[in-house]
Amino acid sequence: MDGELFPRGRTEVAPGAVHLPDWLGPRRQRELLDACRAWARPPAGLRTVRTPGGGTMTARQVCLGLHWYPYAYAPTAVDGDGAPVKPMPPWLAELGRRAVTDAYGEPPPVADAYDIALVNFYGADSRMGMHRDAEERSPAPVVSLSLGDACVFRFGNTASRGRPYRDVELRSGDLFVFGGPSRLAYHGVPRVLPGTAPPALGLTGRLNITLRVGGLGP
Template sequence: MTARDGALFPREAAVIAPGAVHVPGWLSPERQRELVAACREWGRGPVPFRHTRLPGGGVMSVRTLCLGWHWQPYRYSRTADDVNGARVAGLPGWLVELGRSALVAAYGDGGPGAAEGPAGEPGAGPERGYTPDTALINFYDDTARMGMHQDKEERSGAPVVSLSIGDSCLFRLGNSVSRGRPHTDVELVSGDLLVFGGPSRFAYHGVPKVYPGTADPACGLPRGRLNITLRETGLRDGEPLAGRPPNPAPG
């Protein structure tokens, strides 16, 4: 099924891999517009969106903005040393609460991932103790892509919460061993929620394709795709993390 079929065939929440749950249409159009407006405001600084340069010399095609902690391959820090040296904006409490609500939607009692939640026990209250302290916001234009990679610069194994706004995309969730098969392809539409934790927390994943012109005008983003990912770094001030073994994510 594609986004173009959505009006005829309602999409249902589903477990796409152990610990990985897709909840279509989780964000209302109003909430999407609020997030788009917030991203525009964050993009004015103190650290703007930028194309991240990889250690090998390549430049990612997506543009990235960070809150709470600044990510660059393969480390986190409080200041954007690869951009302008400024301290990144803080992660607002309402965004933390949104992440907790997302975990309930994906892993809560009766939800599609209830038996596959981070604690492995239905009804364990997955939102309890979940305190994301960074957000990576990626903007995809018509030609941007994200190569297969792992999110493994964090010391915490808490789930990653991913929110999609704007144009639809093809999201590929692979395995935790290599960038190759097996993998599962899912079309993410504006307003969709994807949570991956547990056995899928360190699975390779990427975005091989964006579908230009597919966004619902009601989302407030006329062109392109915003992806907001919330994560727990497990870090404290004064201890920037030099990442785990290099893991290029060309995009």
């Protein structure tokens, strides 16, 4: 935000977990928002995720590369319209590599090609419970990009959903990367902060684009 008393800078929230504020500029944010709107259209578009216990996630989701559903991956939207999942764009995979390079100061191994994206849309009352991204076989870092409304992002430990954890405010354009000893840390979104999106972006709510390396080939 303009007029910050203390400018936001790079923060290592935990070993291997790095927050880079304002990593995406306004133009790049608009381009990514336009892409998300295209991906959200059917087939294999934005859907409500239902949990095995019969509940529903309050954040809606669309996937690229492979379709995530609790708790596995598939080539088709098995819990949606059954259509083949949209491909992972090469430019988005490259954005993931650049994010890791900027977060850690060195590029990821060439073998770590980002091939899965989960795009979550949060309304004003949406949240995400504490969970781990554990369905991938690759230990490559997870890349998280934020658009729209800010949120409280809770980053925890690898042992349980409880304390210790740290709450971080993620705003539009922020990058969060977690890998290494933090790759399987529990994390979640207890709260969205409505009305905090940049007005010029034209987005009500929050979009989170999470990039992953599946390592799920034969």
